[in-house]
Amino acid sequence: MPGIYIHIPFCLQKCSYCDFYSVKSTDAAIQRYLLDLKKEILLYQDESEWRELKFQTIYFGGGTPSILDPVQLFEIIQLIIKNFQIESNAEITLEVNPETVNAEKLHNFYQIGINRLNLGIQSFDKNELRILNRIHSVSKAIESIELARIAGFTNLGLDFIFGIPGQRLADWRKNLNLAVSFRPEHLSIYGLTIEPRTLLAKKVASGELIPSPEELERQMFLETIHFLRENGYEHYEISNYARPGFRSQHNQIYWREEPYLGLGASAHSFNPPVRYWNVANLNGYHESLMQNQFPRKGTEILTPEQQKIEWIFLGLRRREGLDFMAFNQRFNCDFFTEYRTPLKQLGINNFTGQKIESEYLVIENEYIKLTETGFLVYDEICAKFV
Numbered sequence: 044m045p046g047i048y049i050h051i052p053f054c055l056q057k058c059s060y061c062d063f064y065s066v067k068s069t070d071a072a073i074q075r076y077l078l079d080l081k082k083e084i085l086l087y088q089d090e091s092e093w094r095e096l097k098f099q100t101i102y103f104g105g106g107t108p109s110i111l112d113p114v115q116l117f118e119i120i121q122l123i124i125k126n127f128q129i130e131s132n133a134e135i136t137l138e139v140n141p142e143t144v145n146a147e148k149l150h151n152f153y154q155i156g157i158n159r160l161n162l163g164i165q166s167f168d169k170n171e172l173r174i175l176n177r178i179h180s181v182s183k184a185i186e187s188i189e190l191a192r193i194a195g196f197t198n199l200g201l202d203f204i205f206g207i208p209g210q211r212l213a214d215w216r217k218n219l220n221l222a223v224s225f226r227p228e229h230l231s232i233y234g235l236t237i238e239p240r241t242l243l244a245k246k247v248a249s250g251e252l253i254p255s256p257e258e259l260e261r262q263m264f265l266e267t268i269h270f271l272r273e274n275g276y277e278h279y280e281i282s283n284y285a286r287p288g289f290r291s292q293h294n295q296i297y298w299r300e301e302p303y304l305g306l307g308a309s310a311h312s313f314n315p316p317v318r319y320w321n322v323a324n325l326n327g328y329h330e331s332l333m334q335n336q337f338p339r340k341g342t343e344i345l346t347p348e349q350q351k352i353e354w355i356f357l358g359l360r361r362r363e364g365l366d367f368m369a370f371n372q373r374f375n376c377d378f379f380t381e382y383r384t385p386l387k388q389l390g391i392n393n394f395t396g397q398k399i400e401s402e403y404l405v406i407e408n409e410y411i412k413l414t415e416t417g418f419l420v421y422d423e424i425c426a427k428f429v
C-alpha cells in the first residue's frame with residue numbers, strides 16, 4: 044500500500060541531537076513554503092505513475108509540522124485528496140511538538156481529518172530535556188497527551204530517546220513507567236546517536252557531556268523490550284512498539300519497500316526501483332517551483348544487488364523478519380546459497396526446513412529474524428551481508 048510523506052521543515056529551536064533538515068520558522072517563510080508545496084502537488088497532475096496509485100497513508104513530518112495552524116494543514120490535505128487517489132480510511136498522521144499545541148488546536152486537528160498523532164516527548168525528565176535542548180517542559184508534554192485524548196484522538200504515538208548523557212537505568216525505567224501510564228497506542232524508542240556537527244557532538248567533544256556507556260544502552264534496550272511486552276506492546280520493529288492493531292501503517296510502507304511519494308524540501312520518494320529526493324534548501328525548492336519544475340536534487344535507480352541489500356536491511360529490522368521465500372521469488376535466487384558465508388558467520392551452518400536458532404538469528408516458517416542479541420548488533424549483522 045503506497046503512502047505520501049509531506050515534509051514541513053520548520054522548528055521553533057534546534058534540538059541538540061538533531062541533524063534533520065530544519066530551519067527556524069517565520070510566518071513569511073511558512074507562507075511561501077506552503078504556496079510552493081501546493082505548486083509541487085499540482086505538478087503531479089500529469090504523473091500517471093503516482094496518479095494511478097491508491098494511497099493508504101498521509102504523513103506530515105519534519106521539522107515540526109504542528110507549527111502549522113489547522114486551516115493551513117486542511118488546505119494541504121484537501122489538495123492532496125483532490126489530486127491523488129486516497130483511501131477513504133487512510134491513516135493521516137501529524138508529528139507534534141508539545142510546545143506548539145493547545146486544546147483548541149488539537150481539537151481542530153482532529154476535526155480536519157487527522158486521525159493519528161505522533162508526539163515528540165523524548166523524556167519526562169527536565170534535565171534530560173535540557174540536555175536534548177527540547178523546547179517543551181515535562182508538564183507541557185504531559186498536558187499535550189491529555190489534551191490529545193480529550194480532542195478525540197484514539198491513535199497516539201509517543202517518541203522517546205534513551206541513552207541520554209547522565210541517564211541511569213532507574214531514570215529510563217521512570218520514563219517508561221510514566222509513558223505506559225497514558226496507554227499510548229504506539230511508542231517509538233530510539234537510542235541517542237551523537238551525529239557529527241550537532242550541538243550535542245560539540246558538547247561531547249569539549250568534555251561537557253559524557254556519552255552513555257554502551258553496556259548501559261544495551262541494558263536499556265533490553266529492558267524496554269521486556270517491560271513493554273509485559274505491558275501489552277508488540278515489539279514489531281527494532282525501534283517501534285504498538286498495542287495490537289496499532290502499528291504505524293505509514294512506517295511499515297518504508298520497511299516493506301512499498302512506494303511512497305515525498306513532498307516538500309528534502310523529501311525522498313521511492314517507486315521501486317527508482318528513488319529520488321528533493322533539494323534540501325528552502326530557496327532552491329522555491330526557485331524550482333517558480334519555474335514549474337520538480338524540485339529534485341537527485342535520482343537513483345537501484346540495481347538488483349542494491350535492492351537485495353535493502354530487502355535484507357529492512358527485513359531484519361522487523362520482528363517478523365525477512366521473508367526468504369518472497370526474496371527468492373523476487374530475485375530469482377536462493378537466499379541460503381547466496382548468503383552462505385554471512386549466515387555461517389552468524390552461526391547458521393545448514394537450513395533443512397526445521398526451525399533453527401543461533402545467538403543472532405532465528406529461521407522459522409520462511410522467515411529469518413534477529414534474536415534480541417541480534418537486534419543489539421543490527422548494524423554489524425547487516426554489514427556482513429554486504
Ligand code: SF4
Nearest residue numbers: 054057058061105106
Ligand atoms: S523538533 Fe525535531 S526536527 Fe526540529 S530540531 Fe528538534 S528533533 Fe530536529
